[in-house]
Amino acid sequence: MDKPSRLRPASWLVAAGRPTAPGEPLNTPLVPASNFILGQERAYARDGGTPTWEALEALVGGLEDGKAVAFASGMAAVAAVFDQLPVGALVVLPDDCYQGVVGLALAGAEKKRWSVRRLALEDTEGWVRACGEADLIWLESPSNPLLTVVDLAAIGQAPRKPGAILAVDNTFATPLNQQPLAFGATVSIQSATKFIGGHSDLLGGVATTRDEALWQALRKSRELSGATPGTLEAFLAVRGARTLALRLQKAQENAQTLALRLEQHPRVARVRYPGLPSHPTHATARRVLKGFGSIISFELHGGAAEADAVCRRVRLIRHATSLGGVESTMERRAAIPGQEHLPPSLLRLSVGIEDVEDLWADLEAALQ
Numbered sequence: 001m002d003k004p005s006r007l008r009p010a011s012w013l014v015a016a017g018r019p020t021a022p023g024e025p026l027n028t029p030l031v032p033a034s035n036f037i038l039g040q041e042r043a044y045a046r047d048g049g050t051p052t053w054e055a056l057e058a059l060v061g062g063l064e065d066g067k068a069v070a071f072a073s074g075m076a077a078v079a080a081v082f083d084q085l086p087v088g089a090l091v092v093l094p095d096d097c098y099q100g101v102v103g104l105a106l107a108g109a110e111k112k113r114w115s116v117r118r119l120a121l122e123d124t125e126g127w128v129r130a131c132g133e134a135d136l137i138w139l140e141s142p143s144n145p146l147l148t149v150v151d152l153a154a155i156g157q158a159p160r161k162p163g164a165i166l167a168v169d170n171t172f173a174t175p176l177n178q179q180p181l182a183f184g185a186t187v188s189i190q191s192a193t194k195f196i197g198g199h200s201d202l203l204g205g206v207a208t209t210r211d212e213a214l215w216q217a218l219r220k221s222r223e224l225s226g227a228t229p230g231t232l233e234a235f236l237a238v239r240g241a242r243t244l245a246l247r248l249q250k251a252q253e254n255a256q257t258l259a260l261r262l263e264q265h266p267r268v269a270r271v272r273y274p275g276l277p278s279h280p281t282h283a284t285a286r287r288v289l290k291g292f293g294s295i296i297s298f299e300l301h302g303g304a305a306e307a308d309a310v311c312r313r314v315r316l317i318r319h320a321t322s323l324g325g326v327e328s329t330m331e332r333r334a335a336i337p338g339q340e341h342l343p344p345s346l347l348r349l350s351v352g353i354e355d356v357e358d359l360w361a362d363l364e365a366a367l368q
């Protein structure tokens with residue numbers, strides 16, 4: 001099954017990576033193997049891959065319309081992209097960015113491997129200019145946790161320094177809501193831990209590109225760093241991704257409803273959700289995203305203590321970090337070390353696929 005262009009994404013999610021020959025299992029087999037009988041190209045899993053990893057790569061690669069490399073985690077995929085940089089490179093990073101990526105970039109800067117410049121995500125002109133100067137332009141959209149949506153249509157077309165990489169962390173959008181490569185990005189990153197897996201039971205990552213040389217280099221980086229996906233994790237990621245289209249549709253319907261209701265709630269000071277007309281980058285979101293996603297950030301009147309109390313009082317919504325699972329989770333982001341710059345009462349809610357009335361009842365009770 002290698003003709004994603006004929007199938008729409010929801011069908012591809014179901015069909016991708018399955019065996020096709022008579023007598024083979026209908027489902028993607030879980031193949032725990034470090035090595036293979038010699039005589040064909042595939043000899044050892046760390047460099048040659050396994051059929052189970054390849055099923056995940058086929059699935060995500062088909063959605064992003066590129067060639068994918070699966071990794072042990074989202075951060076392993078991120079690190080493989082940074083691994084491509086020459087010494088002394090310039091990295092431009094968003095002001096609002098996944099903290100692991102910021103940590104990796106700053107650690108490398110401290111070791112003088114590259115230098116880092118930060119830029120506000122809304123500053124489209126700044127990013128267009130950065131494309132002509134930087135070796136790695138790192139974008140995240142919608143961003144974590146402020147949910148700023150980047151004008152990829154403009155930035156993806158900006159002239160770049162030769163050899164420069166435009167990388168987009170597409171974890172929050174998923175390849176269903178945004179296809180960075182179609183906008184001109186060099187590589188698109190997914191933390192498969194989140195929406196692709198969708199059940200909060202695995203760590204995984206995928207980098208996808210249309211650049212054959214970069215694809216080879218990312219595979220080489222995986223081989224040499226050893227950041228290979230777990231077999232069970234790759235199997236679970238494919239299994240979870242079968243329902244991604246349904247899960248995302250339901251979760252973002254729920255999120256839109258909850259965002260509108262939260263905005264009317266007297267204890268809520270501000271709601272950030274790309275689907276709300278009040279969101280600063282709503283107009284951009286309407287242009288570049290196919291859906292607004294299922295993450296909402298909202299602030300309370302009052303401070304950290306009030307927000308912590310809400311986290312303690314929710315029942316159906318679980319007080320937990322991470323996002324993109326079938327279950328709704330919530331946390332106060334400024335409570336996390338390194339995130340103290342965020343508004344103290346900012347709660348990030350990852351909306352799941354529960355009945356929205358039960359979610360609202362839970363939120364309302366917790367906000368009382």
Ligand SMILES: *Cc1c(COP(=O)(O)O)cnc(C)c1O
Nearest residue numbers: 073074075098169171191193204
């Ligand atoms: C979780 C996450 C990552 C890192 O992925 P891991 O699988 O946890 O390593 C990167 N970017 C974003 C936006 C994320 O949410």
